[in-house]
Amino acid sequence: MIEQGAQPQRTDVNTLGEFGLIEHLTRRFPLLNASSVVGIGDDAAVIDNGNFKTVVSTDMLLEGIHFDLMYTPLKHLGYKAVVVNLSDIYAMNAQPKQITVSLALSNRFSVEALEELYEGIYAACEHYGVDLVGGDTSSSTKGLVISVTAIGQGETDKLAYRSGAKVGDLICISGNVGAAYLGLQLLEREKQIYLSSPGVSPDLEEEAYCVGRQLKPEARKDIIDLIAKTQLVPTAMIDISDGVASELFHLCRASGVGAFLEESGVPIHPDAQLLALKFKLDPITCALSGGEDYELLFTIDPADIEKVKYLPDIYIAGEITAASEGVKLHTKGGNIHPLKAQGWVHFDPNKG
Amino acid sequence: MIEQGAQPQRTDVNTLGEFGLIEHLTRRFPLLNASSVVGIGDDAAVIDNGNFKTVVSTDMLLEGIHFDLMYTPLKHLGYKAVVVNLSDIYAMNAQPKQITVSLALSNRFSVEALEELYEGIYAACEHYGVDLVGGDTSSSTKGLVISVTAIGQGETDKLAYRSGAKVGDLICISGNVGAAYLGLQLLEREKQIYLSSPGVSPDLEEEAYCVGRQLKPEARKDIIDLIAKTQLVPTAMIDISDGVASELFHLCRASGVGAFLEESGVPIHPDAQLLALKFKLDPITCALSGGEDYELLFTIDPADIEKVKYLPDIYIAGEITAASEGVKLHTKGGNIHPLKAQGWVHFDPNKG
Secondary structure: OOOOOOOOOOOEHHHOHHHHHHHHHHOOOOOOOOOEEEOEOEOOEEEEOOOOEEEEEEEEEEEOOOEOOOOOOHHHHHHHHHHHHHHHHHOOOOEEEEEEEEEEEOOOOEHHHHHHHHHHHHHHHHHHOOEEEEEEEEEOOOOOEEEEEEEEEEOHHHOOOHHHOOOOOEEEEEOOOOHHHHHHHHHHHHHHHHHHOOOOOOOOHHHHHHHHHHHOOOOOHHHHHHHHHOOOOOOEEEEEOOOHHHHHHHHHHHHOEEEEEEHHHOOOOHHHHHHHHHOOOOHHHHHHHOOOOOEEEEEEOHHHHHHHHOOOOEEEEEEEEEHHHOEEEEOOOOOEEEOOOOOOOOOOOOOO | OOOOOOOOOOOEHHHOHHHHHHHHHHOOOOOOOOOEEEOEOEOOEEEEOOOOEEEEEEEEEEEOOOEOOOOOOHHHHHHHHHHHHHHHHHOOOOEEEEEEEEEEEOOOOEHHHHHHHHHHHHHHHHHHOOEEEEEEEEEOOOOOEEEEEEEEEEOHHHOOOHHHOOOOOEEEEEOOOOHHHHHHHHHHHHHHHHHHOOOOOOOOHHHHHHHHHHHOOOOOHHHHHHHHHOOOOOOEEEEEOOOHHHHHHHHHHHHOEEEEEEHHHOOOOHHHHHHHHHOOOOHHHHHHHOOOOOEEEEEEOHHHHHHHHOOOOEEEEEEEEEHHHOEEEEOOOOOEEEOOOOOOOOOOOOOO
16 A cells, blocks of 8 residues: 655645645646647646637636635535636636536535536626536535636737736736625624524625625626727736735736836725725735735736726726836835735645 | 525435436536537537637546545556546547646645656656646645646547447447456455555555556557548547446437447456456456446447458447447347446445
């Protein structure tokens, strides 16, 4: 029998972090096929199909890690599992066309529960015009696992990679950020209250906006359609799943540049502002480090400013600088300090 | 909070079975995009890309369900996770080009353990000429989950669907079947012995063939290359992951035909024969209902018989009949009886 624990060296995965880990594990994989244009390291992989490019993205959601069924309706979960992947395809300035959905579930789920989940998957497919073309279903010893792969199409000269930002480019953010994170804080608090006194029914209506951003996010297809209409091609783009700060670092690193981010340019919804204050949290910290907004962070050539200036829901939040400048935040108070990336939730050392 | 258990009706997922469940859940998903040629129900989805077709397949493997790390070296697991998906692409008569790999893991796995897993993924990519182009890594509360998506290319007029078999076509099987199932039985038995007396070291060398078929299966790229060389296009094809019987039923159902299978035509390796007898199991039952062989089951026009007759490792095992004839087995003893499909392992009602 194999002694899995008997390795001479044991490096904890936390020492590398998620992205370090992926890089470490995949660094020696070459791309063998001419059609493999972009591999690991962007929002999606890019495959050359002659007239256009096929864009592929995949995400896995696990119960107890990415979602809590105590406050996540299964229909919303199905919807979100799809949206999260579509967001990666849009972040390449491409259009998703197909998805595959793999499920693993314990026998605690009934057919009716799965029907609810698929209601949500269906609603997302319908809303975004995407086809469910395949998948795999199996049992799990514990909990629900959903793995979605999205496949899209993009025009060769219009794909937006993380690596295209140039010094002087303007940093744009679609929509507001931080609300999804605050919605999650609220749901977690209400869950704790419910667990200690099950009779108390939570009233989340007042916080419908933030809760909605957490439970039913949308991918910004509308932004991709809008910028196509104005013939704008972002120089670089990434979707905001782990927080603005973390994503900006990814983009800067891939492009070999720095950034100067204006706090005043980072849009926060008034409801998120208020909820942050209720939780005694700094709204801008929530906006920069809270995840799951699924907005788009992109850079544009300054010559294109007229194209975005009058578009709804696009905010100019800073400028790309030289790599030597680092990634800096200019606060409303007038201070300039290095931005910190705290987007990723680390592996929980208490779980075995 | 949501009462997930409070649904008015609760249908156990076992009542539908895996395939019934997928059909039930996905029946109302239409295909919206012209490029979506084939959706759910074949080995892989098919996407139209003009000059050729893109073929996509996905599979999820869970610790405790699909593999046991007590006797599965991580390197072999990584290799197998890739091979299982490539097999689905070959079963469309297409060539895999790219894969994505998503992992979820608990902190019990060290970086060194993951390196081993990726060694296997790398070896499979290298052997089959496939590029790793993306993925996703996250933590899990328990165990290891691997989800792989494979993307391939096929020529429009050469893709082999499950649905193309016609009455009179010959049924072919590549390689031998049943050995992977017997290898698993042996590993499970040795695990039990080891658990009750850890001092006893198992000697599996004598059974290297069956154990190898279980732990390090190969996808039949060689067969796909061979039939391309002889300009043979199967009328229908499926890969044997759940056992010959189960796969033949899928193929017959998709094609609207019946089948007459010759027991004497189903190839069994001598080592598998002997091991079956040691376990007091019927070799033909193991061959028909045991899974994970990853051989190809395909049908050919009888006019093409000269093309396969002299090819190595292809066995003619029967004939396609009218649907009204059903799926029948002609035993070596001369009896004819309906074939039973027992391929699928049901959801375990003891796991919650």
